[in-house]
Amino acid sequence: MEETFDVAIVGAGPAGISAACLLAEKGVKTIVLERGEYPGAKNISGGVLYGHDLARIIPDYEGKNCPIERNIIEARLWFLSRDGGYSLAYRDRIFTGAKKFNSFTVGRAKFDRWFAEQARAKGALVVCGTVVTDLLRDIHQRVEGVRTDRADGDIRAKVILLADGINSPLAAKTGFRPEPKPHQVALAVKEVVELSEGVIQERFNVGPGNGVTTEILGQATQGMNGVAVIYTNRKSLSLCIGANLSDLARYKIRPYELMESFKEHPMVAPLIAGGKPTEYMAHWIAEGGYEAIPQLCGDGFLIAGDSAMLFNTLHREGSNLAMTSGRLAAEAILEALKNGDFSRNGLQGYISRLQNSYILKDLKKYRNFGRFLETHPELFTSLPEWASQAAREMITVNGVSKKVKQKIIWNQLRKEIPLLRLLRILWGGWRSVK
Amino acid sequence: MSMKVEDKLFLDRFRVEGESHLRIVDGSLCGRECPDQPCLYFCPANVYRLEKDRISVAYEGCLECGSCRIACPHLNIEWRFPLGGYGISHKFG
Numbered sequence: 001m002e003e004t005f006d007v008a009i010v011g012a013g014p015a016g017i018s019a020a021c022l023l024a025e026k027g028v029k030t031i032v033l034e035r036g037e038y039p040g041a042k043n044i045s046g047g048v049l050y051g052h053d054l055a056r057i058i059p060d061y062e063g064k065n066c067p068i069e070r071n072i073i074e075a076r077l078w079f080l081s082r083d084g085g086y087s088l089a090y091r092d093r094i095f096t097g098a099k100k101f102n103s104f105t106v107g108r109a110k111f112d113r114w115f116a117e118q119a120r121a122k123g124a125l126v127v128c129g130t131v132v133t134d135l136l137r138d139i140h141q142r143v144e145g146v147r148t149d150r151a152d153g154d155i156r157a158k159v160i161l162l163a164d165g166i167n168s169p170l171a172a173k174t175g176f177r178p179e180p181k182p183h184q185v186a187l188a189v190k191e192v193v194e195l196s197e198g199v200i201q202e203r204f205n206v207g208p209g210n211g212v213t214t215e216i217l218g219q220a221t222q223g224m225n226g227v228a229v230i231y232t233n234r235k236s237l238s239l240c241i242g243a244n245l246s247d248l249a250r251y252k253i254r255p256y257e258l259m260e261s262f263k264e265h266p267m268v269a270p271l272i273a274g275g276k277p278t279e280y281m282a283h284w285i286a287e288g289g290y291e292a293i294p295q296l297c298g299d300g301f302l303i304a305g306d307s308a309m310l311f312n313t314l315h316r317e318g319s320n321l322a323m324t325s326g327r328l329a330a331e332a333i334l335e336a337l338k339n340g341d342f343s344r345n346g347l348q349g350y351i352s353r354l355q356n357s358y359i360l361k362d363l364k365k366y367r368n369f370g371r372f373l374e375t376h377p378e379l380f381t382s383l384p385e386w387a388s389q390a391a392r393e394m395i396t397v398n399g400v401s402k403k404v405k406q407k408i409i410w411n412q413l414r415k416e417i418p419l420l421r422l423l424r425i426l427w428g429g430w431r432s433v434k
Numbered sequence: 435m436s437m438k439v440e441d442k443l444f445l446d447r448f449r450v451e452g453e454s455h456l457r458i459v460d461g462s463l464c465g466r467e468c469p470d471q472p473c474l475y476f477c478p479a480n481v482y483r484l485e486k487d488r489i490s491v492a493y494e495g496c497l498e499c500g501s502c503r504i505a506c507p508h509l510n511i512e513w514r515f516p517l518g519g520y521g522i523s524h525k526f527g
Contacts, residue, residue, distance in 0.1 A: 035518050130518040278445055284499055
């Protein structure tokens with residue numbers, strides 16, 4: 001099927017499809033190659049998408065039956081110890097009004113399929129069940145096409161957009177970006193637990209169509225650098241838990257057992273009681289931050305989304321970065337097509353656009369955050385345990401004076417973490433996010 | 435009651451390729467030079483299992499995360515994607 005396209009896109013995820021929509025709209029001959037049986041078949045995220053970034057691609061996504069699970073009206077943050085934990089929540093009327101769909105949950109198997117349909121409707125060719133196994137280069141090493149696992153499956157294009165996600169054997173093989181090191185990714189497992197709509201609304205105190213996100217730090221990851229989340233879908237909950245891959249290897253904790261003990265935590269168990277697990281998946285999360293971002297374009301190619309390691313660890317944002325980087329890549333490609341220059345120089349517009357967008361500004365701002373988590377294991381061990389003990393002590397009524405209780409708490413803290421170390425954690429934490 | 439990994443994988447939809455997309459390059463190295471054998475633990479699908487003196491590869495339930503490719507201490511695992519359309523297909527995602 002050797003055929004020439006203007007643009008070949010590897011991967012029908014949010015980055016690739018965003019670019020495909022905008023390119024096809026402008027009449028650019030675009031092909032998207034997806035290895036799954038259908039777009040979304042291989043994709044997973046916690047499940048939150050952001051209306052702002054999607055609207056830049058499909059302004060009327062709501063009217064076009066975007067498969068939204070629940071509009072998020074409340075964000076919760078938990079800090080867990082082994083047996084208890086703190087909860088902080090923020091809810092606002094604005095998220096059912098003017099800022100409706102600021103964020104919403106989706107199941108990626110449904111959403112990505114819908115999103116790819118939009119690209120098809122605009123004229124892009126989306127081909128599924130096709131693995132890109134290599135890049136084709138000319139004698140000057142300029143990328144000029146892709147090789148697929150289909151018979152006669154070479155496809156030539158003026159520009160290749162690599163949007164094949166974080167796990168990329170193609171990257172490992174061709175070196176378009178370095179293979180991540182174990183400490184640069186978190187391995188997360190996800191379980192979808194089915195519950196009735198009414199039960200979810202009751203348990204999370206929301207009305208029909210509305211939902212809650214819960215981000216969970218502390219000991220849920222059993223001392224490893226990681227997080228867990230619980231997101232509400234229409235008729236299910238998404239439970240995810242993940243930890244730095246090098247920690248998982250070192251601690252010898254099995255991800256599925258980690259998930260099971262998370263599900264038994266006293267703050268989690270009542271939320272999922274009576275629920276029926278319906279799917280179990282695993283995926284990496286890019287945790288390398290700003291330093292791990294590869295060279296974003298070269299002669300004949302660009303890299304977007306997870307493939308470019310664009311992920312904001314602190315705010316758990318990734319799918320929006322994928323969509324917007326895909327959009328910016330499309331803009332740069334349009335420029336290159338106009339000028340007929342597909343060299344690294346001709347595609348540079350992509351980099352300046354990323355630099356001027358929130359994407360690289362945010363990742364640069366938090367460039368030290370990952371390192372901060374990595375080097376302060378107390379955040380996942382003694383600190384949550386101590387914080388829980390403190391609350392337990394102050395809440396328990398047992399005839400002991402509050403002054404004595406405060407002393408007990410303080411002594412416990414001094415025993416667990418030296419004062420200087422505690423100050424370092426506070427100072428380092430603030431500096432890594434300021 | 436705690437759910438076993440086999441039961442979790444049973445929930446998923448797989449189209450299994452005839453040939454494994456995962457391969458331990460040098461099987462003898464695992465016993466000889468890899469005392470920790472972390473693949474037995476971090477793999478979310480329990481693909482790698484110790485059988486007497488060797489590690490078996492149950493690729494059929496692979497969730498395609500890629501972890502074994504980069505976290506094998508000896509980079510002793512050859513890894514490709516299953517053929518187009520094969521492997522896991524997410525229902526909800």
